[in-house]
Amino acid sequence: GENVEQHPSTLSVQEGDSAVIKCTYSDSASNYFPWYKQELGKRPQLIIDIRSNVGEKKDQRIAVTLNKTAKHFSLHITETQPEDSAVYFCAASTGSARQLTFGSGTQLTVLP
Amino acid sequence: EPEVTQTPSHQVTQMGQEVILRCVPISNHLYFYWYRQILGQKVEFLVSFYNNEISEKSEIFDDQFSVERPDGSNFTLKIRSTKLEDSAMYFCASSDWTGNGYTFGSGTRLTVV
Numbered sequence: 743g744e745n746v747e748q749h750p751s752t753l754s755v756q757e758g759d760s761a762v763i764k765c766t767y768s769d770s771a772s773n774y775f776p777w778y779k780q781e782l783g784k785r786p787q788l789i790i791d792i793r794s795n796v797g798e799k800k801d802q803r804i805a806v807t808l809n810k811t812a813k814h815f816s817l818h819i820t821e822t823q824p825e826d827s828a829v830y831f832c833a834a835s836t837g838s839a840r841q842l843t844f845g846s847g848t849q850l851t852v853l854p
Numbered sequence: 855e856p857e858v859t860q861t862p863s864h865q866v867t868q869m870g871q872e873v874i875l876r877c878v879p880i881s882n883h884l885y886f887y888w889y890r891q892i893l894g895q896k897v898e899f900l901v902s903f904y905n906n907e908i909s910e911k912s913e914i915f916d917d918q919f920s921v922e923r924p925d926g927s928n929f930t931l932k933i934r935s936t937k938l939e940d941s942a943m944y945f946c947a948s949s950d951w952t953g954n955g956y957t958f959g960s961g962t963r964l965t966v967v
Contacts, residue, residue, distance in 0.1 A: 785958040840885055840953040841899040841910050
């Protein structure tokens, strides 16, 4: 089955700096890669996703890049703000098996 | 914005008891899912459900677990003979047939004592 590795497990940045979180996946059939933000005790919330026919996608301060050959994808947050502090999870899914396989999460702390 | 709703938000049960967790998926979604998150760990897939039957299940989803869509709106997860290690946050989710619009509910925190 699919295995998703996520790094780093914790990340501290100064407000205004950029943050990068990286994930690798094992199943070459995976073609959907969402990123979720989870605040303490809350549900995972989709912040951005990318499909395998696209190499990069951007939504305001958030961008995701995908390298299918290397089987890795990354989340980039620019101009970080304290409210960006949360746990971020990457995930991967194939088209037929709609289940998501999650990474282990990154605790992002934005220091004011 | 459409939401997936879950009840109860918190359930405490004694070891060995049965619990039923309830979910109302987004109305035009066709795929329903249950995930589990043990405190401080990642979210883990349990089961997906489509066209009134299980379409995928993980190793975690053993005979202790069952799912049901008892009517046109509810989707339930039953855990029989609960164990201490079943204590976790259980999230329901739903998506359309393509997997788009994958939305999680707010979760049920299950505590087994």
